[in-house]
Amino acid sequence: MIDMLVVDLSRWQFAATAMYHFIFVPLTLGLSFMMAIMESVYVMTGRQIWRKATLFWGTLFGINFAMGVATGIVMEFQFGMNWSYYSHYVGDIFGAPLAIEGLMAFFLEATFIGLFFFGWDRLSKVGHLVVTWLTALGANFSALWILIANGWMQNPVGAKFNPDTMRMEITDFMAVIFNPVAQAKFVHTVSAGYLSGAVFILAISSFFLIKGRHVELAKRSAVVAASFGLASALSVVVLGDESGYVATEHQKMKIAALEAMYHTEEAPAPWTLIAWPGENGEPGFHISIPWVGGLITTRSFTEELPGINELVERAEDRIRTGIIAYSALQDIRADGSNEEARAIFDEYWPDLGYGLLLKKYRVDIENATEAEIAMAAQDTVPGVWPLFWTFRIMMGLGFFYIAFFAMWFYRASRGWIDTNKPLLWFSFVTLPLPWVAIESGWFIAEFGRQPWVVEGVLPTFYAASGLTVLDLVLSLSFFVLLYTVLLIIMVFLMVRVIKAGPKDKLFADDDDADDFVMAAIPATPANKELGS
Amino acid sequence: MSTIPLDYETLRLIWWLLLGVLLIGFAIMGGRDLGVGTLLPFAARTDAERRVLLNLIGPTWEGNQVWLILGGGAIFAAFPSLYAVSFSGFYLAMMVILVALILRPVGFKFRGKVEDKRWRTAWDWGLFIGGFVPALIMGVAVGNVLLGAPFHLDHTMRIFYTGNFFQLLTPFALLAGLVSVGMVVTHGAALLAGRTEGIIAERARSYGIWAGLATLVLFALGGVWISFMSGHVITSVIDPNAPINPLNKSVELVPGGWLSNYSTYPWMIAAPVLGFGGMALAVFGLAARRKWLAYLASSTGIFGIVSTAGLSIFPFFLPSSSVPNSGLTLWDSSSSHMTLFIMLLVTAFFLPIIVMYTGWVFRVMRGPVTSDSLGKNPNAY
Numbered sequence: 001m002i003d004m005l006v007v008d009l010s011r012w013q014f015a016a017t018a019m020y021h022f023i024f025v026p027l028t029l030g031l032s033f034m035m036a037i038m039e040s041v042y043v044m045t046g047r048q049i050w051r052k053a054t055l056f057w058g059t060l061f062g063i064n065f066a067m068g069v070a071t072g073i074v075m076e077f078q079f080g081m082n083w084s085y086y087s088h089y090v091g092d093i094f095g096a097p098l099a100i101e102g103l104m105a106f107f108l109e110a111t112f113i114g115l116f117f118f119g120w121d122r123l124s125k126v127g128h129l130v131v132t133w134l135t136a137l138g139a140n141f142s143a144l145w146i147l148i149a150n151g152w153m154q155n156p157v158g159a160k161f162n163p164d165t166m167r168m169e170i171t172d173f174m175a176v177i178f179n180p181v182a183q184a185k186f187v188h189t190v191s192a193g194y195l196s197g198a199v200f201i202l203a204i205s206s207f208f209l210i211k212g213r214h215v216e217l218a219k220r221s222a223v224v225a226a227s228f229g230l231a232s233a234l235s236v237v238v239l240g241d242e243s244g245y246v247a248t249e250h251q252k253m254k255i256a257a258l259e260a261m262y263h264t265e266e267a268p269a270p271w272t273l274i275a276w277p278g279e280n281g282e283p284g285f286h287i288s289i290p291w292v293g294g295l296i297t298t299r300s301f302t303e304e305l306p307g308i309n310e311l312v313e314r315a316e317d318r319i320r321t322g323i324i325a326y327s328a329l330q331d332i333r334a335d336g337s338n339e340e341a342r343a344i345f346d347e348y349w350p351d352l353g354y355g356l357l358l359k360k361y362r363v364d365i366e367n368a369t370e371a372e373i374a375m376a377a378q379d380t381v382p383g384v385w386p387l388f389w390t391f392r393i394m395m396g397l398g399f400f401y402i403a404f405f406a407m408w409f410y411r412a413s414r415g416w417i418d419t420n421k422p423l424l425w426f427s428f429v430t431l432p433l434p435w436v437a438i439e440s441g442w443f444i445a446e447f448g449r450q451p452w453v454v455e456g457v458l459p460t461f462y463a464a465s466g467l468t469v470l471d472l473v474l475s476l477s478f479f480v481l482l483y484t485v486l487l488i489i490m491v492f493l494m495v496r497v498i499k500a501g502p503k504d505k506l507f508a509d510d511d512d513a514d515d516f517v518m519a520a521i522p523a524t525p526a527n528k529e530l531g532s
Numbered sequence: 533m534s535t536i537p538l539d540y541e542t543l544r545l546i547w548w549l550l551l552g553v554l555l556i557g558f559a560i561m562g563g564r565d566l567g568v569g570t571l572l573p574f575a576a577r578t579d580a581e582r583r584v585l586l587n588l589i590g591p592t593w594e595g596n597q598v599w600l601i602l603g604g605g606a607i608f609a610a611f612p613s614l615y616a617v618s619f620s621g622f623y624l625a626m627m628v629i630l631v632a633l634i635l636r637p638v639g640f641k642f643r644g645k646v647e648d649k650r651w652r653t654a655w656d657w658g659l660f661i662g663g664f665v666p667a668l669i670m671g672v673a674v675g676n677v678l679l680g681a682p683f684h685l686d687h688t689m690r691i692f693y694t695g696n697f698f699q700l701l702t703p704f705a706l707l708a709g710l711v712s713v714g715m716v717v718t719h720g721a722a723l724l725a726g727r728t729e730g731i732i733a734e735r736a737r738s739y740g741i742w743a744g745l746a747t748l749v750l751f752a753l754g755g756v757w758i759s760f761m762s763g764h765v766i767t768s769v770i771d772p773n774a775p776i777n778p779l780n781k782s783v784e785l786v787p788g789g790w791l792s793n794y795s796t797y798p799w800m801i802a803a804p805v806l807g808f809g810g811m812a813l814a815v816f817g818l819a820a821r822r823k824w825l826a827y828l829a830s831s832t833g834i835f836g837i838v839s840t841a842g843l844s845i846f847p848f849f850l851p852s853s854s855v856p857n858s859g860l861t862l863w864d865s866s867s868s869h870m871t872l873f874i875m876l877l878v879t880a881f882f883l884p885i886i887v888m889y890t891g892w893v894f895r896v897m898r899g900p901v902t903s904d905s906l907g908k909n910p911n912a913y
Contacts, residue, residue, distance in 0.1 A: 062641055063642070063645075066640065067637075067638065070634040073597075073630060074630050079615075080607075080616050084620035085691070091867065092612060092867040095608035096878075099609035101605065103883070104878075104882055106598050110594040110597065111594070111595035111890055111893055114592050114897070117911035122897070123896065162775065164775040165775045166688055166777075167689070169868040169870070170874075173870070466691060467620065478627065478631065482634065489642060493642060
């Protein structure tokens with residue numbers, strides 16, 4: 001039997017390392033594009049202040065990027081280390097986007113990031129600008145392929161189980177790439193990254209404006225961040241990830257769990273604003289808004305949404321056919337020439353994964369009892385209330401940021417950037433909020449997918465490596481400790497860089513007049529920032 | 533699968549080769565950074581000297597490391613069973629490698645941000661660990677591949693690994709680890725001798741000569757040891773076009789079996805010859821102050837040494853010491869015919885582009901690095 005403690009610890013480790021990694025990734029996605037925009041303005045206008053801004057944000061970007069790389073190396077190998085049965089079972093499909101990510105994206109990003117920092121005095125202006133854009137593009141392509149891989153776990157299209165090799169194999173690569181769930185995820189995730197980058201720049205610029213330091217650089221950065229942020233906030237909410245949820249059965253389960261919707265609602269479904277668990281965990285007290293639910297989840301007023309209880313009944317049926325598929329598979333594995341078994345398997349294989357849910361309760365799942373089948377069907381319900389609340393936190397923050405950036409954008413267009421101190425303070429202290437939303441989003445996506453690691457295909461508990469508890473205690477505690485120490489050091493260094501502010505003199509051999517004036521004359525209100 | 537223009541057998545062979553290209557790519561490109569990291573506290577003793585080393589490899593090390601990341605991704609995509617068995621089996625060894633590698637990006641970036649002696653010295657040792665430990669453990673892993681790993685598969689392809697971390701540290705595996713450290717140190721020293729000046733170059737030269745000689749001796753010792761060791765030989769008929777199933781073969785252990793390929797395919801002897809020749813020439817180049825010769829020769833030596841390991845165990849990837857029939861070969865651990873073909877198309881398109889832009893970046897960053905040249909760039913490490 002499978003050691004459930006090992007499975008749980010493996011899940012904790014993957015969740016911890018992935019969520020740490022995703023503290024840094026969004027900022028890389030967002031800052032890289034905004035730096036590229038600022039440097040483009042520098043190249044077009046020739047104004048030094050834009051180069052200064054690019055360099056300053058670049059320094060913070062570099063510190064963040066180092067952490068992204070450090071935590072990212074682990075991700076590439078962890079599937080094999082902790083999820084070896086998963087790696088065998090779906091590697092034929094899942095490995096491809098991961099490898100393509102390396103070929104197309106990470107190589108590009110990692111090769112040009114060196115030139116971004118070290119190439120300023122070795123490249124022409126345009127040459128360096130191209131390098132900056134390629135770095136940003138590399139980061140975003142990287143997100144694309146990772147989300148194609150993740151999207152396949154949520155909606156495993158273009159693949160079929162091969163009884164001879166005992167694994168899923170690819171049948172339609174284009175379907176994997178153009179998986180609607182993956183496409184929705186990509187847009188949603190990179191938009192969230194852009195948003196976090198914009199909030200980061202806006203928060204630190206606000207800090208400078210409050211202190212009256214580096215005012216010209218902060219103002220310009222704030223204008224870029226306000227416009228970029230507004231576009232990102234609109235995109236992240238309107239092109240929400242859940243648009244792809246209706247695609248499959250378990251995605252429907254995820255929707256039902258997010259909405260704590262135990263009973264099927266006729267279209268258009270209402271939307272529950274808040275609710276508390278009552279009897280049997282079903283919502284007791286709640287406030288609902290008519291029609292909105294259908295709009296949020298299906299983008300239509302006519303599509304009906306099944307409730308949790310109905311979906312559990314459907315899962316029970318699929319578990320029963322899953323048992324048939326599993327028995328046929330056993331026959332094929334024993335005797336490859338058994339054509340009768342192959343015919344049965346061909347008919348029922350899509351439910352094989354549902355049959356495997358029973359492996360939690362017994363090895364010989366052909367002999368499963370009614371009670372075990374009912375328990376396995378109940379297992380298809382993810383944790384409703386954690387999902388219900390994180391979804392509301394994430395959505396609330398999404399709408400908050402539309403309002404926040406709309407206001408900033410309006411004020412920036414009127415030239416009112418540094419006039420409202422309370423707003424600047426507010427912008428500064430709310431800096432961590434995008435990360436709350438982003439980590440909530442990943443929690444919803446991945447916790448909401450449970451009990452599946454690949455939806456409908458492979459249960460999570462069945463996918464883990466046969467490691468020992470000691471292995472996992474060692475690795476999990478070591479990772480958490482190391483990452484936490486490094487995270488603290490990173491924040492410490494970023495605060496130092498921000499306090500020191502942009503360097504007045506960019507390069508030792510710069511003969512740019514503005515920079516020399518800056519170095520020579522003490523700042524006064526009139527010439528606090530030159531080069532604008 | 534008549535629509536795929538290359539047959540399964542050919543694709544498996546191509547991917548075996550491509551995996552070799554990627555891993556040798558990392559051993560040469562990333563190996564120089566691991567070597568410089570290992571030499572950091574010794575070849576450079578003052579902060580100014582250490583900054584020269586860091587800024588020499590600083591602009592390109594991140595790209596070089598992608599050869600390893602891509603190697604991992606390619607194993608996953610092309611040989612998923614190998615990916616599953618090796619990384620879960622060598623779990624704690626992988627952990628050690630990963631923790632050491634994690635110290636590198638942060639070490640490069642964080643070290644220079646604070647001007648404090650203890651802070652910088654601490655990161656210097658972090659970067660040393662980030663160079664020395666991965667080189668050592670990767671070598672130990674290759675040693676264990678030659679010895680076979682204690683794992684077996686059941687009929688559902690679930691993996692059972694029956695060894696532990698300390699069992700990996702056998703004398704032969706440690707010897708392989710030292711060969712690995714020796715070759716990357718020689719390579720890193722050749723780079724330093726060529727691209728730095730004065731005292732650093734002189735120290736690097738002498739470390740490189742000793743490391744190169746040690747590599748030659750240890751590599752020869754490994755060869756002798758292997759001739760007495762048992763190698764795995766497949767005794768059943770292999771259908772190179774069949775769907776994967778590692779349990780469909782029978783394997784026997786034959787003393788000296790890892791050398792049998794060299795009599796079956798005599799051209800394979802070129803690999804150890806290049807290994808010895810390259811390393812010997814690197815020592816000569818360093819001694820004779822022929823900088824470019826030393827660097828090219830150490831690259832060739834690494835190519836030869838890594839190829840020797842790969843060719844000796846062909847067609848195996850990971851033999852099993854406990855249940856030899858479970859051992860993984862390129863014929864029975866690959867992805868499907870279609871995945872291998874698609875990934876070949878993608879790789880054939882992108883790999884030349886990667887080589888081109890990497891070459892361009894190296895060209896832009898060429899030239900000697902000295903303490904004086906660092907002051908100009910505010911981004912310098």
